[in-house]
Amino acid sequence: MSKVSMVLNGKPVAADVEDRTLLVSFIREVRGLTGTHVGCDTSQCGACVVHVDGKAVKSCTMLAAQADGAEVVTLEGLASGGALHPVQAAFKENHGLQCGFCTPGMIMSAVDMINRHGAGNLDETTIRHELEGNICRCTGYHNIVKAIKAASDQMAGMAQAAE
Amino acid sequence: MYETSYHRAGSLAEAAQLISNADDGKFLGGGQTLLPTMKQRLAAPSDIVDLTKIPELKGIREDGGSIVIGAATTHYEVASSALLKEKIPGLAALAGGIGDPAVRHMGTLGGSIANNDPAADYPSALVALNATVATSKRSLSAEDFFVGMFETALDDDEVVVSVSFPIAQKSAYSKYPNPASRYAMAGVFVARLGDGSVRVAVTGAGQNGVFRATAMEDALSGNWSPDAVAGIEVGADDMLHDIHGSADYRSNLVTVMAKRAVAATG
Numbered sequence: 115m116s117k118v119s120m121v122l123n124g125k126p127v128a129a130d131v132e133d134r135t136l137l138v139s140f141i142r143e144v145r146g147l148t149g150t151h152v153g154c155d156t157s158q159c160g161a162c163v164v165h166v167d168g169k170a171v172k173s174c175t176m177l178a179a180q181a182d183g184a185e186v187v188t189l190e191g192l193a194s195g196g197a198l199h200p201v202q203a204a205f206k207e208n209h210g211l212q213c214g215f216c217t218p219g220m221i222m223s224a225v226d227m228i229n230r231h232g233a234g235n236l237d238e239t240t241i242r243h244e245l246e247g248n249i250c251r252c253t254g255y256h257n258i259v260k261a262i263k264a265a266s267d268q269m270a271g272m273a274q275a276a277e
Numbered sequence: 278m279y280e281t282s283y284h285r286a287g288s289l290a291e292a293a294q295l296i297s298n299a300d301d302g303k304f305l306g307g308g309q310t311l312l313p314t315m316k317q318r319l320a321a322p323s324d325i326v327d328l329t330k331i332p333e334l335k336g337i338r339e340d341g342g343s344i345v346i347g348a349a350t351t352h353y354e355v356a357s358s359a360l361l362k363e364k365i366p367g368l369a370a371l372a373g374g375i376g377d378p379a380v381r382h383m384g385t386l387g388g389s390i391a392n393n394d395p396a397a398d399y400p401s402a403l404v405a406l407n408a409t410v411a412t413s414k415r416s417l418s419a420e421d422f423f424v425g426m427f428e429t430a431l432d433d434d435e436v437v438v439s440v441s442f443p444i445a446q447k448s449a450y451s452k453y454p455n456p457a458s459r460y461a462m463a464g465v466f467v468a469r470l471g472d473g474s475v476r477v478a479v480t481g482a483g484q485n486g487v488f489r490a491t492a493m494e495d496a497l498s499g500n501w502s503p504d505a506v507a508g509i510e511v512g513a514d515d516m517l518h519d520i521h522g523s524a525d526y527r528s529n530l531v532t533v534m535a536k537r538a539v540a541a542t543g
Binding site for chain 2: 116132133134136155156157158160163169170171172174175176177179180182223226227230244246247248
């Protein structure tokens, strides 16, 4: 057992957990945040993607102890107040989901790719390539890609308006 | 996953101490292979020693005619390095094609080469660029470092500190990923080194891990063009054969990937 502390969605949290506890188990079972999903056992599906120190990672392929001292953001941490994050809103607007199981990982990966490429700098080919680590078993990629493109362009507009 | 004890090493000395205290300890590079393997209960180390927070293992710097990359540098950091994109673009491109974005944020150069998966991308770059691996004990040429499938020259308590890549005149990598796993079924790294010599290294296809395609090297030395390697087959004798592809198929892939890699150098 080790004491693991982190800032989770802006809030300092700590718990004594077994060393083998995966970050996703810490998030879901210890902290009760079930927005982060587990869709596979092989680190391939990406439903568990969260941000650790600002970077998208698969929380099923990281020990909670590795995230000790880190800042972790999950899907629940994206919206501010009652307002959806632009990527969440775009998924809703573009119907970027069918069953919705992969959606948490898709949205966290989308936010990460917009951060890395810069809002407004994503084309369809890049988005599809960037989604290599996120699997949608409904095969509903088309609207997911549309949603990410719309969010990226909208966020670029917001950044411009703010200047 | 079976029970294990996690330790975070703050220095190389501490890492050595922690691993020698363990019954059956394993070093953790980025964990993108080790943790899935542990989840499947195919590995059950008593202790895990995390190397990723050791300061000497971090960073990318130019040193003389080489680029030195710390072992705990992530694939994302290599892929996005402006220095590497300028000096050894083939290496940056290779790192940008490993796994997926989330994996690249965690996986590290040292972790990849210490594991020496026969389908990993990095071994081909180290061998083709004639890189030198600096460990906590010694320096090794890439060809001496990689011994065989999942096997390296590393002792159990030896840690990869950094890899030094001589700056090449030309470098490129091309792989054919398995459509499901995305691991290379054949990956070829071609390089024209600073002294003009040519090296070609193949990963993913050989039974014993990475190997040099010397006939292709000879052909490219006189004529750096895709056509020069188009007629050269590495042969099926030492190729992997499994449900994903026969030895003949992989042999053919090597030729095709070599052509594409040369073409990518422009």
